Amino acid sequence: MRSLQRFCIFLFLFLTVTSALLPGITTAQEDRRVLVLEISDSITPVSDDIVADAIAFAEQEGYQALVITLNTPGGGLDETLNIMEQIAATDVPVIGYVYPEGGNAWSAGTLILISTDIAAMAPFTVVGSAQPVTMTAGGTEPVNDSKIVNALVTRATENARKHERNQTAAREFITENLNLDAETALEYNVIEYVSPSVEDLLMQVDGEEIKGRVLETEGATVVNYDTPLRLAFMNIISNPIISSLLLLLGIYAIILGISNPGFGAELFGIVAIALGLIGTGFDVNIGAIFLVLVGIGLLVLELQAPGFGVFGIAGLVCIVAGSVLLAPTDFPGNYTPADFQRTILLSIVAPTILVGIFLLFALYKVMEVRKRKPQFGELIGEMATVIRPIEPGIEGYVLHMGEYWKARSGVSIQKGEKVTILEKDGVVLVVEPVEEEKAESADE
Known part of the structure; x- marks a missing residue:
């Protein structure tokens, strides 16, 4: 009896303590959220506005990190540089992730990836082709202006150095049109992780210290960023x-x-x-x-x-x-x-x-x-066949060269009879019966 009483007391205490702790555990799990922003097309004049809005949202709502998935052929240089500045300025850890499998982050996408706090790629993705080119009458030509090229190279290598990545590869992306797959990029220290999915990537980066905070991303809730209607419309037309x-x-x-x-x-x-x-x-x-x-x-x-x-x-x-x-x-x-x-x-x-x-x-x-000669003038004097009887004051229909016309006459004309077109009054033909001999010769 005493054993039963002790068990009941122990069970009561256990449930009390557990119920007190569970809300805290649940709240902690709910606080661990990661925002995912997808860039899956060209970098356009509105792309930097979208990134700015996503960063502001992540800051206000206290997200653990912002993941920017990249699958882009490139885009506007000014917008790209603006995005890179926003990534450097925010307190929210930004993870660049070339995704999905088979995707590419070329040109501007490569520069953005290099500027993120953590860089990752999905298997079978590619980065590179950041050499600037311009269209000419004969095709395309690389941009060899040292002022432009050196500025891009310096920006890319400085971002690589800031995040302790391969500066040589960052330079050759621009000067040599270097392209790397995920495994090679990881081997050359261009990126830190290769991961098949966002969830797997969050598990891998869990515990990393970025911008003065330790990431707690394993099992975190993934929230996809919804572009506001205004920015979504602007993104389409841009x-x-x-x-x-x-x-x-x-x-x-x-x-x-x-x-x-x-x-x-x-x-x-x-x-x-x-x-x-x-x-x-x-x-x-x-x-x-x-x-x-x-x-x-x-x-x-x-x-x-x-x-x-x-x-x-x-x-x-x-x-x-x-x-x-x-x-x-x-x-x-x-x-x-x-x-x-x-x-x-x-x-x-x-x-x-x-x-x-x-x-x-x-x-x-x-x-x-x-x-072309006026067609209406050629109607006058020609013959047509009545297909709906014509009575004085009541219009009927005639067939002339495969076309149906309204017709009127001062006499009664029955269906099947031949008529001569006298004049055209608007869309109505004025007709008269054809003499029997002329009608017979027309039939022959």
């Missing part, structure tokens, strides 16, 4: 391909609106151009805008007074040339590998050429119509 296409779409909409007023195309064109300019950060080549405006003027002139198509062809050439200059491919405005720059250029120029060919075809058809 994509180099989207923003350039918006500009071109707006241009063609204005051309259509001027040539065919009343459909609201001009308003749509103005809105599209405004969004395109916002997406590019208003950094637009003035010469390109001038060429495009000249092209618009020539196409409108061709539409209003078509001749031999000389104005139309010249206008198309001007717009294509302007669109090439509008495409954001020049360094340092767009810091991406040559292959991606060519993709941007093709994405902009190809639709321009197709739309231009369509416009020229439309102009050709307009010229054909204007040169």
Whole structure:
């Protein structure tokens, strides 16, 4: 009996102590949260705003760390440098992670990875190709301006030295277009970890001391950063391909609106151009805008007074040339590998050429119509067949060369009879019965 009483007392004390400790344990686990920000496209004028918002959110909510997953071909240099400064300035530990498997962090993505407090890569990912290139008439050429190259090299090597990483590799990413896979990057001390998932990476970095705090990330709650609606929309239109296409779409909409007023195309064109300019950060080549405006003027002139198509062809050439200059491919405005720059250029120029060919075809058809003899005059004196009876004061229908026409007459005409077209009153033909002999000869 006493043994039972002692067991009950022990069980009561155990449950009391456990219930008192559990809330504290649960609260501690809930406090261990990690914010994950995904960068899975080009670094655009809004990317630094998104990173700034994510960092501010992580600071305010007391997150253990911010993980930035990178899968990018590169992007704007100014935005990249801004992101690097934000990473250095925040008290929140920032982990750069090239993810998912098969992804790449090229050019600007490599510079961002080097600047993070902890650098990691998923298996089968690649970093590198940070040599700046610029588009030329003959293709692409490396940027050899020592002022630009030395500035990038110094920034990259200083960030590598700050985080005790391989400074030689950081330099050769830029000067030699070095590319490294995950295992080689780990071996060369470019990164600290290779991990297949965010959860596994958090387990590996647990206990690391970063920016004066010890990371407690094993088993931490992973929270994915949700981009605010405004920034999400800006991120879409700031994509180099989207923003350039918006500009071109707006241009063609204005051309259509001027040539065919009343459909609201001009308003749509103005809105599209405004969004395109916002997406590019208003950094637009003035010469390109001038060429495009000249092209618009020539196409409108061709539409209003078509001749031999000389104005139309010249206008198309001007717009294509302007669109090439509008495409954001020049360094340092767009810091991406040559292959991606060519993709941007093709994405902009190809639709321009197709739309231009369509416009020229439309102009050709307009010229054909204007040169064609009036069709209505040829109706007079020809014969048609009644397909719905005609009565005085009641219109019927006739068939003429496969076309149905409303018809009226001062006499009754039955279905199947032949009639002669006397005149055309709007969309109604005035007809009279054909003499029997003429009708018979027409049937023969």
